[in-house]
Amino acid sequence: MICQLTYFDFPTTSQRVYRVDFDASTFQPDDLLCLPHREQLSGAVTKRRAEHLAGRIAAREALRFYGVQNYVPGIGLHRAPCWPPGLTGSITHTGNVALATVMQDRQGELCGVGIDTEIIMNAYDAQNIAEGVVNPAERELLHVCGLPFPTALTLSFSAKESLFKALYRHVGRYFNFTAAEVVKITGRQLALRLVSPLGPFREGDTFSVSWNSDGKQLTTLISL
Numbered sequence: 001m002i003c004q005l006t007y008f009d010f011p012t013t014s015q016r017v018y019r020v021d022f023d024a025s026t027f028q029p030d031d032l033l034c035l036p037h038r039e040q041l042s043g044a045v046t047k048r049r050a051e052h053l054a055g056r057i058a059a060r061e062a063l064r065f066y067g068v069q070n071y072v073p074g075i076g077l078h079r080a081p082c083w084p085p086g087l088t089g090s091i092t093h094t095g096n097v098a099l100a101t102v103m104q105d106r107q108g109e110l111c112g113v114g115i116d117t118e119i120i121m122n123a124y125d126a127q128n129i130a131e132g133v134v135n136p137a138e139r140e141l142l143h144v145c146g147l148p149f150p151t152a153l154t155l156s157f158s159a160k161e162s163l164f165k166a167l168y169r170h171v172g173r174y175f176n177f178t179a180a181e182v183v184k185i186t187g188r189q190l191a192l193r194l195v196s197p198l199g200p201f202r203e204g205d206t207f208s209v210s211w212n213s214d215g216k217q218l219t220t221l222i223s224l
Contacts, residue, residue, distance in 0.1 A: 001022055001023065001024070001026050001027040001028065001031045001050060001053060001054070002022065002023045002026040003020050003021060003022035003023070003054060003057065004020070004021045004022075005018065005019070005020050005057065005058070005061060006018075006019050006021075007019065007061070010101070010115075010210060010212065010219075010221045011188060011210065011212045012188050012189070012210045013210050013221060013223060015101055015103070015113065015221060015223050016065060016101065017062075017099055017100070017101045017115065017221070018058040018059075018061045018062045018065075018099065018100050018101070019058065019097065019098070019099050020054040020055070020057050020058045020097070020098045020099075021096060021097055022050060022053075022054040022096055022097075022098065023096065024046065024047050024050035024051070024096065027046055027049065027050040027053070029049075031050075031053055032049060032053060034053075034056075034072065035052075035053065035056060035072055036072060036074060037072075037074045040075050051093045051098060054093060054097075054098035055091040055092070055093050055098040055099075055100060056072050056073065056091075057098070058091065058098050058100035059072070059073050059081065059089060059091050059100040059102070060072050060073075061100075062089060062100045062101055062102040063083075063084065063087065063089070063102055065102070066087055066102060066104065068084055068087065071084055073089070073091075078168075078174065080168060080169075083102070086104060086105050087102055087103070087104055087105065088102070088103060088105060088111060088112060088169060089101055089102035089103065089113060090113050090114045090115040090116075090162070090165045090166070091115075092115050092116045092117045092161075092165075092219075093117070094117050094118055094119055094217065095119060095217070097217070099115055099117055099219065100115070101113055101115050101221070103223060109224075110170055110200060110201075110224060111224050112165075112166035112167060112168075112169055112170065112222075112223075112224040113165075113221070113223045113224070114161070114162035114163060114164065114165030114166030114167075114220075114221070114222045115162055115165065115219065115220070115221050115222075116158045116159075116161035116162045116165065116219065116220050117158070117217060117218070117219040117220075118154050118157060118158045118161075118217065118218055118219075119154075119216065119217055119218075120150060120151050120154045120213070120215075120216060120217065120218055121150045121153060121154045121157075122150060123149070123150050125150075126149055126150035126153045126154070127149075129153075129157075130153055132177065133153060133156055133157050133160070133177050134153065134156050134177070134181075134182065135178070135181060137181065138156065138181050138182045141182060141183075141184075141185065142156065142182070142185075145185040146185075147185070151213070151218070152185070154218050155185070155190060155211055155213075155218060155220065156182050156190075157177075158211070158218055158219070158220040159190050159192055159209040159211070159220045159222075160177045160180060160192065161220070162209060162220045162221060162222045163180055163192055163207060163209070165222075166207070166222040166223070166224055167198060167199070167201065167224075170200055170201070171198045171199035171201070172199065175198055178195070179194060179195065179198060180193060180194050180195060180207075181193055181195055183206070188210060188211055188212060189208060189209065189210060189211070190208075190209040190211060190220070191206055191207070191208060191209070192206065192207045192209060193205070193206045193207075194206075194207075207222055207224075208222070209221070209222050210222075
């Protein structure tokens, strides 16, 4: 598969993110030979296998930055990536772009990182799915935050996806968009507040989300 690997520091953070731009139309089944868990993808469509491969290439390089050579995260419980001891990370992909980032655990702390990238919704889709993403108070906030509503809703959707990825390793179960609410949007930052306890996290705990957009695609990042 034809792909290009780059990396960057996520804006307003020190978190290094690895990016793979790929052409799914050039994917060949033998491309998966670099994945130890390739048999788990045997039933997936070509697009899904190409996306998965691109994400694992990005993750492998993110781990290399921390001195872990040629480690490809497998597929664990609930399809979460399996990271080596002492490290945790997050993978996301949309369209022809995959991103991955990794961080070191800190002893005695609840560490986690979540990254998510989305194509910004159109107005029709935003209105149709808004009820499943935000509550009435959040919706009101999105209308006055200064962003077009489709962008603001995409941002909320992505931020909650990043929150799930950052907290999942500690919570150990799925939780949906109603578990947290958007309480503030300023510049390239967004604040999410838990509306109910999740594992070791308490109701009212607030998480800062960094975000960036090129006007067509939007990416969010949470680092605990």
